[in-house]
Amino acid sequence: MDDLLTPAQAATQWGVSYATAARWAREGTIPALHVGRRYYYRQGTVDHVRRARTTGVAPYPNHCANAGVAMTMTWGAARSGTLLDREEWALTNAARTFDYLDYGKDSWSQDHHTAVKMAEASPGLAGQMLVHRKAREGVVDAVCHSFSQVIDLGCGLPTMRRAPHERGRVLWGSRARTVYVDHDLAALAAARAWWEHPAQVRGYNVRVLDLDLRFPETLVNALGEHLDLSVPVGVLSTLTLDHLQDEELAGLVEALAARLAPGSGWGVTHLSGMVGAAGVYTDQAREQGADTRLVARDSDGLRKVFKAAGWGRWRGLSPRESGGGEPPIAALTTLGTSTHPDRTDRASWTAPPERHL
Known part of the structure; x- marks a missing residue:
């Protein structure tokens, strides 16, 4: 460079x-x-x-x-050399690869190459990603309508037409609080430039945290500094849990269940199946020495992980494409009272919020 x-x-x-x-x-x-x-x-x-x-x-x-x-980055990060001097620029990147698969614009040639190989290994991938855009919108809308405090785990590159904090601002006014979490350099820089900058959020409570979901104890401690975890909050993970191994996913789900208030909700989107694409992506990352992977799961397996940690009332939202094919996993789940017997359930997916315009 x-x-x-x-x-x-x-x-x-x-x-x-x-x-x-x-x-x-x-x-x-x-x-x-x-x-x-x-x-x-x-x-x-x-x-x-x-x-x-x-x-x-x-x-x-x-x-x-x-x-x-x-590629979008913050001026401060580029000036300090934390991005420009790193070898990760030459590696396949999870955020950029899925941005390309999701019809975004912030991707490079090596990401295109990986995405094409993934689509060749799993021919249904392109159809799933097309349906996923609508499924993700439904999940984000449901979480933002039900909770004034929202945590977006693995926020990725800003591609959505309206970000969760913008939806929360309309629905909840000054009560809205949004925390974006990622550990990818490109995603962090873009999110901070577009979503955390005062000129963009106009004084509303938006934070972007550099945290790795594989270390859930550090994650929940940091969230407690920015959100009131004594009341229910909404969690979002759109095409994020795909990158966690089974034991890492179970640890994250259990840690949040132990710390969040009963009635908290979690909106999830996840690729369904796609074993071939997951293998291609993981092998490509391993060849390059990148610390990332892709794990293929089905809806039943994902639901069992959440249920074992106390998350219940699994509600699927996956739309089906008219041409058939397996849709992506899209679901809402709510934290029950079993993990906190002394608390009561204070939130519901169907309860509309009090609007503050």
Whole structure:
């Protein structure tokens, strides 16, 4: 990444203003690295634009769209070198791969390659991901309507048309609190730039935490610092539990059941089956030395894990595609009173919230 030039350097070499250089990048005219609210350019891009200006041919719109890097990060992280200097940039990334499968925009060529191999191994994957978008919307709506405090485990890259904290703001006003959790560098940086920044959330309670779900005790302790866990809260995990081994998943579910108040709800989406895709992704990650994997599960197996930890009233929400095929797992479950006999159930999926507009 040593050939990256700052916006001021690129604009000076082109003989244009900083605003013009940023506009070209924002409109997709030329490839650039998007860091917070700034754009950075490769030397090759600068040379191309200089030649175009010298010959009188506009450098747009017929550029190579894949010649640059498209990824959102925070300026502070890029400036400190915590992202630019890491070798993980060359590895297949879970957040970017599933962003590509979910018809997002923040993915690279190595992620495309892995996603294509996954789809070849499991032909139903593309159909599941298409249905998953609608299923995820239903799960997020149900959780945000029922709880003013929401925890999004494994938030990933911002691709949803309306994020949970935005829905909570409309439904609950200043009472809404949202905590996003992830340990992926790209996802953290993007979430902090788009969701935690004061200009974006306008003073509402939004936090983005760098936590690994494989260490649930650390997770629940951190959540207690930002949320009132004595009252029911809503938990979201959309295409997140797929990346946990069975023992890691059981530990996470049990830890949250022990700490959250009865009546808390959990909205889940999970790929159904897809053994071939899971094997391809895990093998690819193992070859690269990446600390990630994909685990294939069915709805019954996932429900048993939650039921064993005290989560009951499993309510499936999986829509079926008109063309048939196995839909993704999408469900809502509520924490019962068995884990906290001295408390009462104070939340329901069907109870509408008091609106504060």
